[in-house]
Amino acid sequence: MKITPVLKRRLEKAAREAAKKSYSPYSMFPVGVAILMESGKVFTGTNVENASYGLCNCAERTAIFSAVAAGERVLSCVVVYTPTREPTSPCGACRQVINEFGPKIPVISVCDGEERIETTLDVLLPKAFGPHNLAQGLF
Numbered sequence: 001m002k003i004t005p006v007l008k009r010r011l012e013k014a015a016r017e018a019a020k021k022s023y024s025p026y027s028m029f030p031v032g033v034a035i036l037m038e039s040g041k042v043f044t045g046t047n048v049e050n051a052s053y054g055l056c057n058c059a060e061r062t063a064i065f066s067a068v069a070a071g072e073r074v075l076s077c078v079v080v081y082t083p084t085r086e087p088t089s090p091c092g093a094c095r096q097v098i099n100e101f102g103p104k105i106p107v108i109s110v111c112d113g114e115e116r117i118e119t120t121l122d123v124l125l126p127k128a129f130g131p132h133n134l135a136q137g138l139f
């Protein structure tokens with residue numbers, strides 16, 4: 001799915017909106033994500049924290065899991081928004097989950113400042129472990 005400038009702006013807006021739903025009373029670090037699927041559908045997610053800190057779920061994974069739960073499998077683009085001066089890249093766990101459904105896709109991070117990061121998942125997670133590793137058998 002081609003990411004046009006119009007589509008990019010739509011995803012950024014959706015990511016900013018999604019951050020407003022963040023449940024992050026412990027970190028006070030709200031994150032909003034919008035993802036575009038190959039089907040053209042857009043899903044959003046936000047981070048959901050827990051009093052048992054280790055159970056906190058990132059915005060990226062919330063969005064991807066809800067897309068998969070809706071029957072979607074192929075990611076085309078991930079946009080992350082944080083209300084910070086500098087953009088935030090997805091954490092390692094989320095990079096791994098993005099890899100499962102979109103190994104080379106654009107990953108865009110935006111914030112309240114001018115700076116933005118526009119990169120791709122294979123740059124963020126080089127030589128990734130993925131489905132192909134399991135498919136080749138043990139020997």
Ligand SMILES: O=c1ccn([C@H]2C[C@H](O)[C@@H](CO)O2)c(=O)[nH]1
Nearest residue numbers: 027029031047058059089090091
């Ligand atoms: O890319 C990121 C980085 C962090 N978080 C969340 C996890 C936790 O709730 C809070 C602080 O790490 O931000 C995300 O949702 N996405």
Ligand SMILES: [Zn+2]
Nearest residue numbers: 058090091094
């Ligand atoms: Zn994460």
